[in-house]
Amino acid sequence: MVKSIAQKEFISTLRDRRFVVLSMLVLLLLLAATVVGLYSSHTLQQERQVAQEEVNHQFHNSADRHPHRMAHYGSFAFRPKSSLSFLDFGLDSFTGASVFMEAHKQNSANFSQAQQSSSLIRFGEMTVAFVLQMLLPLLIIFLCFGAFTQEKETGTLKILLSQGVSPRQIAWAKIAGYSKTVALVVTPALLLAGGLLFGQNGLDLQPDMLWRLLLFMAFYLVYFFIFIVLSVVVSALHQRSSTSLVTLLGIWILCCVIIPKASANLGNTLYTTPTKAQMDADVHEEVAKGIDGHNSQDARAEALKKDLLRKYGVDSVSQLPVNVDGIIMAVGEEQSTKVYREHFEKLTGTFQKQNRISELAAFLNPYLAVRHLSMGMASSDFPHYLHFQNKAEEYRYHLAQGLNHIQATRLKYHDKTTRLSSDTWKEFKPFTYETPPVHWALRHHLLSLTALVLWLCLVCTVGMRLVHKTQIV
Amino acid sequence: MKKFWILIKYEWLNFRADKGLLILVTLTLLAGLYGIYYGTTEVQRQQQNIAGLEKLTEHNVEELKAKYPEGTDAGDIGYYHSTFAVHHPDSWASLALGQRDVNPYYIKLRLLNLQSQLYDTENINPQKVLAGNFDLSFVLVYLFPLLIIGLCFNILSIEKEQGTLPLLLSQPISLPLIVGAKLTFRMLVVLGLGLLLSILAMIWGKVLPDGRVALWLGVVMLYCFFWFAVAFLVAALQKNSAFNAVTLLGVWLLLTIVIPALLNVYVSIKQPIPQALALTIQQREVVHGGWDKPKRETMDKFFALYPQWRDTTEIKERFVWRWYYAFHHLGDVAVQDLATQYKQTLLARHELVQKLNVLSVPVNVQGIFNAMAGSDLPSYVQFLQSATRYHDSLREFYYPFLFRQITFTPADFAREPRHSFSSAPDVDSAVNGFVKLLGSVVVVFGAGLLLFRWKTASVK
Structure with missing residues (x-):
């Protein structure tokens, strides 16, 4: 009985021309979003890769320079697009693409896509995730709103129940039928996305990517299932199809349009973000109390010199086996970086x-x-962005300290003119960025994962109990 | 006419009794109030932050005055002193924040080369800007259509489904009168709400009461008319309520989300912006290359641009500030073309959107609102240009000190130029958009009228 109800729903949906047209449209959008997403993330990735290679080349082949000049010359980190980000641009369009990494100073990530767009970009972006998150639920609502109400309106529900099935069984049967239909719409697009990913990376697709892709799909399947059950439950609670539809559409508007925006805005109102200017000034203030990397007249620098003289048992800094300039610079960098990182952590905490x-x-x-x-699976969420920023900052610090070390060990005290050959710069590994593994990404989304699982349990237990108690007039 | 008012009166009684509709209207009202609150607080916060910058500059000046009480080489000041180019919001910005949260509204400037400083960004939470602003323009552009759809999707179909239509028609009233009265009643409710919220936002946000008041209210009214026309068009098809609801929501989805997203893809493919990364890489190369070039070569290049400083003394030292700032400026000159192209491409993108916005009325209306509030991309580009001019004036101010080697004394800080830029509304493009909007309303309403006549005729 249950099987035949499911089969009936599946077949009658496929016979419904309106539904077929709608799902073809959704499928078409999904395919278009896949292709467009792949194209634009490929273009961006290409652009950034070329830029990264260019700056790496420039660094390694730079003119003969004093190491501290090289520290100011610095390098750039261009944020690579992750292979899966074509499925969900997430924050990528709103985060900067390039960070200039130099001594003494932590720079912002500049040139986000959003800054280069008119306000059109604020209407949303056409990605696979967008279609799956917003449009698929609408299709599901359209598919399921009449699950019970239609049977009630035509009087067939009583007949069904007289056959000895419970409302709960009917609900599950219908859910099974609808799930099959939704799978029919979604599977081709997901297969295409997977195929394109394989086509792009060939056989050397890392297992991590595969896990991300599989989890990405799994989360969406759970999400669709929640919506299907929710729609069937709402339908069971209503007597008329039109009111059931309106309720469901209301839920959709609330969930997909209003709450996301309102909650983000509320967060912004509750916790004030300090300005970059204020933050930089605070960092400067706190660093000034410490050693100033450029000014060896500073009292602390004097103390440091005395320590070194005592340690090596010599009378003047020029007799030291190391160049005190480099050491002062290194200590200064260490201190300013420590202060900066504290402030940056506070900012990201906000x-x-x-x-x-x-x-x-x-x-x-x-x-x-x-x-x-x-977004987490597509590595376009906030934790991944932060991860990139931290890696860039780490690289910046090691670059500056590496160059300070060279100054301390290979140059004489107060030597401001010696230029080291470009072979010296080849000792530095260029900046590379690896996307963190999937379990790292999951760990940052435990709350969302719990919420999704909770929703699944909720609709399956409480929802079904409601269906069981539904009034049949 | 009397019959018309009787119908309106009964619609009102009906409306009062229908809890669902009341909830819908109340929700929209609350969303509108929150939007106004959010917009005004956000603009206030930006203004406070801008005011805070002044203190930071003062603090920086005090620090340098203390560090160099007897004055010093202006080069030291140019290196350690920073001021800000600031972009004040227009008084209307609280109604439509536009891109003001994405684009920085101040730029910290030193005398160093401009292109490495001009594009620094503010601390922004990307997840928040992705979600967008819940300001009044969002409520009007996105939520009002939903309210109209909620009020109108069953305007005719419900009478059929409840079986009250034949009863109504058995009275001496015609179908057009019924539909007309029902639409008029709903328009009164929605327009009342829209205008109330707008006027409230204008008072709350203390906007400059100029011609934009009428323009804004006109746009709000026309935009509501547009959605009523769409609802009328769908009602004219004379299908059931479920069909109407899905169709109307489909149109809403298409116009507010799908078409804009597709347009965005088209615009970014059609008008790529490769200059940004090229610019940032190239300026660094030129500026740092300046250290390694013979000083004579650098200075000759610089003097070709600034012949007035040519007779200053030959540089023999290892390092002097005037040479340092000269090659910094040459770095800017080297990427001037790229920088200009970058700004032009940004504007070209905006122009392209302006052309394509006939395809989606919500995009057009959002564009009008942002143009009126001076919060879109062109304002930002103007700000960049203004900041560039400010940097020029800073250089003009410091060059005499540097090239004539005059000591920069603490008293000289007072004479340093300061920057202030307020975004100006783009009334022309707003009016242009208004005309387009009017066209859309006429077309859709006309189509609805034709369809309605044809359908009622065929029913008879």
């Missing part, structure tokens, strides 16, 4: 608090849960 509101709102709204998980 951002995380702001974002926490949206993460908590996922318990009210499965859309937010899947959105965060989706």
Whole structure:
């Protein structure tokens, strides 16, 4: 009986021309989004890769320079697009693409896509994730709103029940039928996305990527399932199809349009972000109390010199086996970096608090849960962006300290003119960035994962109990 | 006419009794109020931050005055002293924040080369800017259509489904009168709400009461008319409520989300911006190359641009500041073309969107709002240009000190130029958009009217 109800739903949906047309449209958009996403992320990746190679080449072949000049010449980190980010651009369009890495100073990531767009970009971007998150639920609502109400309106529900099946069984049967239909719409696109990914990377696709892709798909399947069950439950609670539809559309608007925006804005209002100018000034203030990398007259520098003289048992700094300039510079860099990192952590802490509101709102709204998980798997979420920024900062620090070390060991005291040959710069490995592994990404989204699982349990237990108690007039 | 008012009165009674509709209207009202609150606080916060910058500059000046009480080489000041180019929001920005959260509204400047400083960004939470601004323009552009759809999707179909249509028609009233009265009643509710919220936002945000008041209210009214026309068009098809709801939501989705997203893809493919990364790489190469070039060569290049400083003394020292700032400026000159192209391409992108916005009324209306509030891309580009001019004036101010080797004394700080830029509304493009909007309303309403006539005729 249950099987035949499921089969009936599946077949009658396929016979419904309106549904077929709608799902073809969604499928078409999904395919278009896949191709467009792949194209634009490929273009961006190409652009950044070329730029990265160019600056690496420039660094390694730079003119003969004093090491501290080289530290100011610095290098750039261009954020590579991750292979999966074509499925979900996430924050990528709103985060900077290039960071200039130099001594003494931590620079912002500049040139985001959003800064180079008119306000059109704020309407949203056409990605696979967008179609899956927003349009698929609508298709599901359209598919399921009449699950019970239609049977009620035509009086067939009573007949069905008289056959000895419970409302719960009917609900599960219908859910099975609808799931099959939704799978029919989604599978070709997911297969295409997977195929394109394989085509792009060939056989050397890392298992990590594969895991990300599989989890990405799994999260969406759970999300669709939640929406299917939710729609069937709402349908069971209503007597008329039109009211059931309107309720479901209302839920969709609330979940997919209003709550995401409101929660992000609320977070922003609750926790104030300090300006970059204020932050830089605070860092400067705190560093000034410490050693000033450029000014060896500083009292602390004097103390440091005395320490060194005592340590090596000599009377003047020129007799030291090491160049005190480099050492002072290194200590200064260490101190300013420490201060900066403290402030940066505070800033990202504020951002995380702001974002926490949206993460908590996922318990009210499965859309937010899947959105965060989706960005996480596509490595276009906030933790991945932060990861990149931290890696760039780490590289900057090691570059500056490496050059300070060279100054301390290979140059004489107060030597400002010696230029080291470009072979020296070849000792430095260029900046490379690896996307962190999938479990790292998952760990940052435990809250969203919990919310999604909770939603799944909720609709399956509480939802089904409601179906069981539904009134049949 | 009397019949019309009777119908309106009964619509009102109906509306009052329908909890669902009341909730819908209340929700929209609350969303609108939150939007106004959010917009005004956000603009206030930006203004406070800008005011805070002044203190930072003062603090920096005090620090340098203390460090060099007897004055010093202006080169030291140019290196350690920083001021800000600031982009004040227009008084209307609280109604439509536009791109003001994405684009920096101040730039910290030193006398060093401009192109390495001009594009630094503010601390922004990318997840927040991805979600967008919940300002009044969002409520009007996105949520008002949904309110209109919620109020109108079953305007005719519900009478059929409840079986009250034949009863109504058995009275001496015509179908057009019924539909007209129902639409008029709903328009009164929606327009009342829209205008109320707009006026409230203008008072709350203390906007400059100029011609934009009328323009804004006009746009709000026309935009509501547009969605009523769409609802009318769909009602004219005379299908059931479920069909209407899905169709209307489909149109909403298409116009506010799908078409804009596709347009965005088209625009970014059609008008790529490769200059940004090239510019940033090249300016570094030229500036740092300046250290390794013979000083004579650098200075000759510089004097070709600034012949007034040519007779200053030959540089024999290993390092002097005027040479340092000369090659910094040459770094800017080297990428001038790229920088100009970058700005032009940004504007070309905006122009392209302006052309394509006939395809989506919401994109057009958002564009009008942002143009009126001076919060879109062109304002930002103007700010970049203004900041460039400010950097020029800073250089003009410091060059006499540097090239005539005059000591920069603490008193000289007071004479240093300061920067202030307020975004100006782009009324022309707003009016242009208004005309386009009017066209859209006429077309859709006309189509609805034709379809309605044809359908009622065929029913008879």
